[in-house]
Amino acid sequence: MPLTLSKSLLKMHKYSKQTRHLLAVDCIIFGFDGETLKILLIKRGFEPEKGNWSLMGGFVEQNESLDQASNRILKQLTGIDGVYLEQLHTFGDTNRDPIERTVSTAYFALIDIHQYETQLSNDYHAEWFPLKQVPKLIFDHQEMVEAAKRRIRYKAALHPILFELLPARFTIPQLQILYESVFNTTIDKRNFSKRVLATGLLIKLAEKDKAGSKRGAYYYQLNMQNYYAKFQAFLNFIPNPDTLIL
Amino acid sequence: MPLTLSKSLLKMHKYSKQTRHLLAVDCIIFGFDGETLKILLIKRGFEPEKGNWSLMGGFVEQNESLDQASNRILKQLTGIDGVYLEQLHTFGDTNRDPIERTVSTAYFALIDIHQYETQLSNDYHAEWFPLKQVPKLIFDHQEMVEAAKRRIRYKAALHPILFELLPARFTIPQLQILYESVFNTTIDKRNFSKRVLATGLLIKLAEKDKAGSKRGAYYYQLNMQNYYAKFQAFLNFIPNPDTLIL
């Protein structure tokens, strides 16, 4: 780490000569409503950029790690707790915040939208936007969203992260719509179910979801053993992944 | 970004209530000497941790981005400029630096070791260590190195980044040794050359490398068009990538 320190540091307890910076965390929160992949945005209620759409974020405090800060902000602003949350990238351009130089570490979260839908709109004035209809965002948040989209697509092409967007019980047609929505493509359903079942990640349940269709589709749930064991393996959920925009 | 700001901010020009933090950048520099994958370390000449091995790093200054800071530090401490440098992860645990809380963004670099070998050891007191013989490092640098190893393996299994470690002209046997070294495995040379040539990334040259063997091996160079075009595609350089430790 620090290498350009003066010899006097030997007795110092602080790196007192160094510049200190504002540090923030911003969260790109993905949700899936059964049709479209969406992100959660809030409308800023104050200057600068009052009234404009923004990611959820906040400053990192003295006694918390970045992971703690991102979890705190997610919890504070949305009530959301214990969901998939992963560091995406740290954005450090000097002029990204017009008020004062601020370095921001972006995290992305994947949540089951239905668990939080009412809670969110009531308590926190947050709103879901389909990825194709994201409004103009403050600062460099647009760039963060683009990076998050690329990351989620990249990762989902190889690893089973999209299950984090579904409820504990889901049907294969629901899963397929999710993949088709994330990759903006259509997939042959015979090949899709073969692929997915071949992973060994799913447990078929006796009950059917009668809401989605007349006939009803069987519910499945994740086999958590296999899920954790195979998470890092390269699984192929998507045909011809190379030809897709990642 | 910042959301928990007081109303008085409306007329403020700074986020004056917020804590400021030390921000550092650390670089994991990979090089390949023809046999082994190595990283470049320096011996700290001052407290804290005087005499112990460390990654190259330094504090982020007021008027530079993180990318600029990492490039500056790489250049300052090693003379290295214009190489592959990618943000890895930001390490933000509160106690990672015993002197004072410092958040550090780690970058990894891939360089052609031969272009810098003498320069480095002479001018900057840096030393190359094989990945399997990395000494105890200061702070959380061990963790950073582990993360960088995972990243380089993961990425190299799918994308042609390892060419950044080779000189402009290289032979297929050299390339194979590099892959075998990175993945700590052996690969059938017939399958390897088929795979590699099938990517369309290589241009065969007329000249041979006579140093490596009696017969001599043809030199190849990257087809830069295809290299940039296919960089993001999923290429398979490694058989059974799932069975390897990524």
Place this chain on the structure above:
DNA sequence: AAAAATAAGTGTTATTTCGACACTAAAAAT
């Protein structure tokens, strides 16, 4: 009660890709 509409569920086959495997060629050293 019969017919129509809707979405779920399932199998085969041709093509492509993958991985295992062994010999010949070129040059240098003895």
Place this chain on the structure above:
DNA sequence: ATTTTTAGTGTCGAAATAACACTTATTTTT
């Protein structure tokens, strides 16, 4: 001339992939 060393190449069986269409269960309509 013989030996040594490393480069370079092809086949074939197995596995994975992608293209493709009909039947079933249930509700809705008539």
